[in-house]
Amino acid sequence: MPSNPSKANSRSGPRILMAEDNAINQRVGQLMLRKAGFDIDLVADGSEAVEAHRLQPYDLILMDCQMPIMDGFEASSLIRKMEGAAQPVIVAVTANALVGERERCLRAGMDDYLSKPFLAEQLVALVEKWTGKRTSAAAV
Numbered sequence: 001m002p003s004n005p006s007k008a009n010s011r012s013g014p015r016i017l018m019a020e021d022n023a024i025n026q027r028v029g030q031l032m033l034r035k036a037g038f039d040i041d042l043v044a045d046g047s048e049a050v051e052a053h054r055l056q057p058y059d060l061i062l063m064d065c066q067m068p069i070m071d072g073f074e075a076s077s078l079i080r081k082m083e084g085a086a087q088p089v090i091v092a093v094t095a096n097a098l099v100g101e102r103e104r105c106l107r108a109g110m111d112d113y114l115s116k117p118f119l120a121e122q123l124v125a126l127v128e129k130w131t132g133k134r135t136s137a138a139a140v
């Protein structure tokens, strides 16, 4: 097989995808995680998340629930129905503090839940928990 020239091959850390339609939120999340030593890929809606995972499976997907085109609930359900694909951990990220929102995320097949706005420490702790990895940058 030819070697894959994609940038993922040069990475040593877990494969992490953030699906988030707001460009500022994307950038903030990316910077928070980069500072802790995690490199992430970005997509802007649920259908892009499904496609990205289908092409090259992720270990962890940070899934905004409210996105245009396809929301995080539908994207998570589709990923959970994928045959033969490695299943990622999916963490719901939502600004909705509605009663029952957490249950709705779990029903859609998501594993955990993070509400916006969040602190860098909260995001990093969650990524470390689910990837089982502490980067050298974050190590004591």
Ligand SMILES: [Mg+2]
Pocket: 020, 021, 022, 064, 065, 066, 067
């Ligand atoms: Mg959104």
